[in-house]
Amino acid sequence: MSITVLTVDDSRTMREMLRLALTAAGYRVVQAEDGLHGLEVLAGETPDVIVTDINMPRMDGFSFIEEVRGDPRHRGVPILVLTTESDAEKKMRARMAGASGWIIKPFKPDQLVSAIRRVGA
Numbered sequence: 001m002s003i004t005v006l007t008v009d010d011s012r013t014m015r016e017m018l019r020l021a022l023t024a025a026g027y028r029v030v031q032a033e034d035g036l037h038g039l040e041v042l043a044g045e046t047p048d049v050i051v052t053d054i055n056m057p058r059m060d061g062f063s064f065i066e067e068v069r070g071d072p073r074h075r076g077v078p079i080l081v082l083t084t085e086s087d088a089e090k091k092m093r094a095r096m097a098g099a100s101g102w103i104i105k106p107f108k109p110d111q112l113v114s115a116i117r118r119v120g121a
Contacts, residue, residue: 002028005116006047008038008064009082010056014105018051018082021109027116035059039067042074049116050074051103054083054090062097069098078119082107 007018032038034056054061078100
C-alpha cells in the first residue's frame with residue numbers, strides 16, 4: 001500500500017517539483033492550489049502526510065493547518081510547512097497552529113523525503 005502525500009501550494013511549478021520528487025520516492029501524490037482547495041481535497045482523501053506552503057491566496061497555510069487540526073479525521077496527520085519564509089515568529093505561529101515540521105524552499109528531493117520519513121510516513 002502506498003503512502004499518500006497531499007501537497008498544497010499556489011505555484012504550479014512548485015506543485016510539479018513536489019509531485020516529481022515524491023512520486024520518484026514511491027509516494028502517491030494528491031495536490032491542491034491553496035488552503036481552501038486543500039480542504040476540498042481532504043473531503044475525499046485521507047493523506048498520510050500534508051506538505052503546505054504558507055503564503056497562498058484565498059486561504060494561507062496557517063489557516064489551512066488550523067482547519068485541518070480542527071477536523072477529527074485529520075487531526076493526527078503530520079503537516080510539513082514548505083516555504084521561503086525562515087522567520088522564527090512564523091515558524092512558531094505554524095507550530096502553534098499544529099505544524100509538525102518546517103522545510104525551506106528551494107528544497108532538495110532527498111531532504112523532503114527525509115523530512116516526510118521523520119514525521120512517520
